[in-house]
Amino acid sequence: MVFNPTTRIMFLCFTVFVAISTYVLIVTHHVKLPTVTYSTTPDHREKIGAEMLHHSLLEDFSKYDADGDSRLSVHEFAAMLKDNQAKALSAQQQAVETQKQIDTVVEAAAKAAADVKAGVIKPGATDAKAGAAKSDLDTLDDGEYDDVEEYDLGAVTANNPDEADYEEPDDVWGAGSTTTTTSGDTKTGGGAAAKTGAAAKAAAEDEQATTRQAGGADDALGRAAGGGADKAAAAAAGDDAALDTTATTGAAVAAAAANALAAVRASVTGCPDLSRELVADFARDNTIMLTVADWRIFGSMGINWMKHLAKYNVDYWLVGATCVKTAQFLGHTGKHPCFKFYEDGSHTSTDQYKYGDSHYNAATWRKVVVVSRIVHWGFNVIHSDVDVVWFRDPLPYFLGPAMDRVDMAVSSDLISTGNPKGDDGLEVGMHQHTNFNTGVYFVRATPGGKSLMAGWSSMRSTNFHDNDQVGIYKFIRGRPSHMDGRVLVLGVLAGEAEAAKRYEADPEAFTRKVVSDPLPVSTEMRLGGLGVHMLLNGYSYFIPKLQLQMNVSSLGIHMTWVPLSKEGKFHRFRDGMLYDDPPDYYDAPDRHYLTADIDAPDAPEGFNTWRETEDMIQVHLKNMPPQLQQMYRAMAVAAVLNRTLIFPTLKCYCFKNWFMSEQCRIPGDKVTQFPLECALDQVFRPKVLYNYPPLNTSRGPQNFTFREYSMLDNPRTPAVVKSGQVLVVPEGEAPGNTTGFVQVLSIKPNLKQDELVKALQPIHDAKVIRLRHVMKLFGGFDDQVLKASFESFADAVTANWCCRDEPYIKKGLQRKVKMVMAW
Structure with a gap:
């Protein structure tokens, strides 16, 4: 059959109409998407994409439903398409720029290796470009970070008095806007004061953080990512080529070149991938402390977190770097107390986590997956948000008698303790409906600890619309339990033992299709609550001052129960003399x-x-x-x-x-x-x-x-x-x-x-x-x-x-x- 032009146009319009109508019906809940299943074992990124399919369609719906009628009009739908097209174009441009940077680095490495081989430069030497990179890293150390956002006076005048109102005490992970604080001044307006000369270099170690709250390091870290990689390329190629001077075969030459290129590629991000060997390298007494952050939060609170740990010689920590800036900061010093935590392209300088959105929720679940993996490797884990200040090395406490009867101990949002004065043990009176806070918890590599982490992390595929904290509430409250003194003993549900066998056979391939599918729980789990006076929050520390009332040596403070703005949380640290400027x-x-x-x-x-x-x-x-x-x-x-x-x-x-x-x-x-x-x-x-x-x-x-x-x-x-x-x-x-x-x-x-x-x-x-x-x-x-x-x-x-x-x-x-x- 041959269609005339008019018929073809009508058919095309009809096809477009059907496609748009179907999409609108999906996003307005009139059509239910089929459950995602896997016919074969997907790799990591495909699995993430499949798990997030539903939410990807729905996450921005409310933003474009301007009239609030739970349906998208043609104009509303067009606005959604326009914005998504712009986002896709931006992501494509970022990918192109990233690839260009990698290509440049790889070419420089190859040239440097060839020059060493030919005797043009000596092994280990660097060229002018590498020298420029060193200058950039010196700049990074000096903390010359520029602002990435401009102050909007209209948003914070008396006409908008609700701007800094309190919100619920949930963690903010890299949310909030840029501040304009410098290492020398807490001030309105103004950029970072540039340091020069020997005095600046002498203070570089302390000044790496400055007191800036946001990702204002775009320029310096951008230069470090480019020029610093060139420097690493020359150095890596020189070292490997030096080893290659004794080689007599083409295979040895190729192997040396491959090693050089691998080193260069690692230098682009600064942090290696997570591995059992990396954890073992930093663990103490078979225990690792773990945090995860992007530069917007790590650039101030994270570095403060590091400084306080250093006071007590705590070096058994790792940072999951969720962006290149954090990875570069931690990795450029040579040793890597970090691992890459971003995926699917989520590592650009504009990337940030806003509490409650899909990106934030997905990242919290990935944290749980990482902790579960480490626990199943046989390590205990102390999970700590970066807005925590530790008052002492917590390891002796967590491995001591106070915690010897639990598989997991977790903090809470409570503001008063039921423990008698001088009692530094688990919090009394904890139960299934306690509002636990997953910002700080300790989990042992025991059968119960592994079972708890396997079950909690496996909720990711069906509970991605929640964050990890809501997830553990559902995990704890949805199963039989009983109290054993101060310990909450969680039971095993029907079908979970069989699911645990499938999980043990291949944890990466295990997934649940629907919420009612059994979790991989194989044994009872013993859960305790950290004493409210042992792990304080922004209320219990500043208002009733439980650390003074209870006659105990508190572990630290998690800065919750404070204004949700990053500036409010940051200044509360300063009020309490808890920020190391x-x-x-x-x-x-x-x-x-x-x-x-x-x-x-x-x-x-x-x-x-x-x-x-x-x-x-x-x-x-x-x-x-x-x-x-x-x-x-x-x-x-x-x-x-x-x-x-x-x-x-x-x-x-x-x-x-x-x-x-x-x-x-x-x-x-x-x-x-x-x-x-x-x-x-x-x-x-x-x-x-x-x-x-x-x-x-x-x-x-x-x-x-x-x-x-x-x-x-x-x-x-x-x-x-x-x-x-x-x-x-x-x-x-x-x-x-x-x-x-x-x-x-x-x-x-x-x-x-x-x-x-x-x-x-x-x-x-x-x-x-x-x-x-x-x-x-x-x-x-x-x-x-x-x-x-x-x-x-x-x-x-x-x-x-x-x-x-x-x-x-x-x-x-x-x-x-x-x-x-x-x-």
């Missing part, structure tokens, strides 16, 4: 500080025994404004004098949270006493403070720099700073305690900007100026440009207090109340 963060020749003593109202008599939460909230909301008035003046004087503000200590009378508290505490907290020192995020918005652009003045832009309120108590702060304080008070006011001050200066009260600068000129070299009675020290701005800019800043950086429940809102009360810092 480089030395010039605490002192530098041209850096001068200002702080103030804030007068806080007393809490009413018996306040900590009050039962009515709303009455306590009213006290908090009444007592914060007078403190913020003083804070306004202290911050204004710091701006006028262009000094770095050490945040004055404020007192809080009610804990800020994302749901209503009980007696202003998280339910279950029995020991917190008010008032308490306010963490920065209780009153201010760390995300805004860390990213705010320079203030405007009549003389031009000026950064507002700041430090955490605890800096003068930090043992890392030099004595010259702590002992170099000058006290300033207004005339007619008592100075109070003057112990430890090098000078006390009384000035006329209420001086305006220019007069205040003149009055303080005699102490302009003082390391720290401390203000008292600040309400009577500053009379206002003369620079009207600075005044307008500062007032906008003061309004933008303060947060909401939160939260009230619906019954109170129905009475006319606000769920959230904006903290106001004004004149």
Whole structure:
């Protein structure tokens, strides 16, 4: 049959219509996709692709369903296609660039090997290009990282006060936006300060991290990936060619060249593949500590994690590098305390993990698969997120008597302990419905530990829409159990023993088609909860301070129960003196500080025994404004004098949270006493403070720099700073305690900007100026440009207090109340 052109066009249109309609029916749930099965054993990438098929079709549906009718219109569907086409084009371009880089490296290696063979260069020598690569690596060590995102003022002004609201205490893995913090300044605006000379190189080891929160190393690491690979190519080729000088056959020459090229290819990523030999190389007492991160989180918190482990000579750790930047950072030093953790092209500089999306969930499951593999190789595993600070080497504890009756011990999101004082054992009262937190756990290579990890990791193929933590909830709660003292004993379900045999025969090939398929569990599993006071969180450490209350040597802190923004979590580390900044963060020749003593109202008599939460909230909301008035003046004087503000200590009378508290505490907290020192995020918005652009003045832009309120108590702060304080008070006011001050200066009260600068000129070299009675020290701005800019800043950086429940809102009360810092 022959079709005329009109018929052909109609047939083509009909075919396109059917294809689009079918796709729309799929993504709107009108047509159910068939269950994916495997006729043969797929390789790793094919298996991942098959497991993620359904979610790949559905993951972005809600974003394009603009009218919320659970269906995609033609225009909505067209928008989805357009965006997906753009993503595909970007991925294709990235793949082309990556291949070009590899080809360049391989060609350089081959040329270098040929030159050595021909005697053009001597074995081990490098050329000019390799020398340039060394310069790039020196730059990497110096921490000259540039920003990769620009600050969007519209997103963080008072018109959007919810930007820094609290969210649930789930882990953030590399989420959040770039900060603009440098190794020397916590400041609004500004890029990294470049270090030069011998001093910079001497500090390179400490400065590799800087204090930047995001993947701002794109340029430096991009150069290292290219030029550094050239250097590695020449060196590798030279070494192998040197060995080849004794070769007499073409086969030996080819083998040497192949070794050189293999070394070069490894240098492109910096980390080798995971292997039993790699784990054995780093394990201690048959135990390995494992973390996984991308550069956006590892570039600050991960390096802090490393520094704290180094204090206690903990070297039995490995990092799963989820991007090239992290791999390059860890791998370029020569030894590889890392392994490649990315797959399917997920290793670009723009790659990031956002809590709850498919990419995040898939990565959490891959973590579980990796831990399971290591445990089945016969190693115990301590899993640690990078937002953990260890207070001591945890290995003796995990291999000691406290853990000798469990196959797995896992942390939780609880904020109070039921253990008696001095008891450092497993948490009492754990049960199947405890909210465990998989950010930190210890699993033994016992039959029970292997069985638990096999079962948990095998949920990946059917539970990919959940993250690993939700997965373990379902694993624990969906099976018979009983308590044996403090240990939860998990039983085996029907059919699981047979599934375990199939798993043992070929773990890589094992998969489940549907959720009801048995998991590969062969024996009972003994699960314990880490003591809440042994592995603390961002609430239990800072608010009730269980580490001081319980008379035990806590293991560390996992920074949960804090604002979800990376800046908030990062600054909470600094508030707690838990972040190991480089030395010039605490002192530098041209850096001068200002702080103030804030007068806080007393809490009413018996306040900590009050039962009515709303009455306590009213006290908090009444007592914060007078403190913020003083804070306004202290911050204004710091701006006028262009000094770095050490945040004055404020007192809080009610804990800020994302749901209503009980007696202003998280339910279950029995020991917190008010008032308490306010963490920065209780009153201010760390995300805004860390990213705010320079203030405007009549003389031009000026950064507002700041430090955490605890800096003068930090043992890392030099004595010259702590002992170099000058006290300033207004005339007619008592100075109070003057112990430890090098000078006390009384000035006329209420001086305006220019007069205040003149009055303080005699102490302009003082390391720290401390203000008292600040309400009577500053009379206002003369620079009207600075005044307008500062007032906008003061309004933008303060947060909401939160939260009230619906019954109170129905009475006319606000769920959230904006903290106001004004004149």
